[in-house]
């Protein structure tokens with residue numbers, strides 16, 4: 538589907554009812570933003586000043602990460618798309634309003650190639666077949682594209698010819714990775730990556746820094762809005778040259794590296810080992826020697842800092858949807874940084890965590906940012922300052 542209409546006009550996707558991925562289908566973008574503001578106001582009423590939501594200039598085709606699950610119909614036809622909400626039934630998707638259009642085209646080509654290369658798609662019920670999913674990641678600034686073929690087994694017949702045929706149609710592909718997921722699981726990616734073509738990762742740029750992104754590392758899915766999100770976080774933190782900063786749940790080190798330009802020292806902590814490896818490379822890529830990264834649970838790491846009576850000026854925290862842990866929040870109250878900048882993609886768990894911090898911290902500002910147009914998902918940045 539081409540980008541036929543612009544913000545302010547509702548563009549209805551024919552798959553809206555079946556797919557369920559875009560809860561705000563058919564609702565004009567301005568109206569979507571109002572609804573999100575209302576949701577934040579309801580959840581965080583009386584907690585602090587809620588600023589007007591930062592919307593997107595273009596609410597379409599923003600997803601730089603596109604995931605397609607593959608399935609075979611009774612008549613043998615291969616389809617790819619997404620699981621219908623709450624089921625494991627595949628809704629065929631050829632193009633999507635919010636996905637990168639190049640990624641959709643590559644997935645279409647792979648669908649066609651499977652037949653000519655006689656590659657069977659994986660069947661969950663029988664545990665038979667090879668190709669489970671395809672994941673495409675694109676670097677908005679660099680134009681680099683990573684194709685991840687998620688398979689049941691590491692043996693992919695005629696893999697070199699397959700890659701050659703794929704690149705003949707899409708020479709823009711920078712790297713192709715085989716991700717082996719041998720488990721009977723709903724998790725998309727397995728632990729093992731085998732590079733079939735290129736470097737096995739892509740690079741992208743955000744806020745003037747360059748980042749390497751490996752297949753399983755987290756990277757924000759809406760690059761234009763991510764720059765606004767990070768700039769908002771920096772503006773709220775009002776960093777200075779003397780600051781020691783923690784970037785908790787740091788992924789590939791993006792927030793920490795943007796902060797490192799201004800401060801004395803940054804320590805990033807992240808559970809995913811592949812993301813930590815990316816983060817360390819990224820520090821070199823950006824010539825930064827005032828930032829280091831620790832692999833591990835953020836709560837355990839902060840408990841250690843509290844035990845050692847270490848001091849920190851600012852903590853950025855950006856946990857997964859489930860929010861932060863009790864250990865992390867309690868340790869924050871012991872370390873008592875002057876400021877906490879809490880970024881979240883799930884304001885419900887964020888509101889819960891803010892309650893725990895409220896006794897020692899004042900909530901100065903709550904800034905919603907629309908990272909996920911067409912869906913009801915909301916991102917918020919909250920600034921907390923220590924009560925003296």
Ligand SMILES: C[S@@+](CC[C@H](N)C(=O)[O-])C[C@H]1O[C@@H](n2cnc3c(N)ncnc32)[C@H](O)[C@@H]1O
Nearest residue numbers: 755757786787788807808809834835855856857
């Ligand atoms: C929402 S992402 C944020 C990443 C990064 N701040 C960014 O903007 O790209 C959350 C990150 O937390 C990591 N994570 C999840 N649980 C964790 C834990 N217990 N301790 C440390 N990191 C964790 C995930 O692997 C993921 O990279």
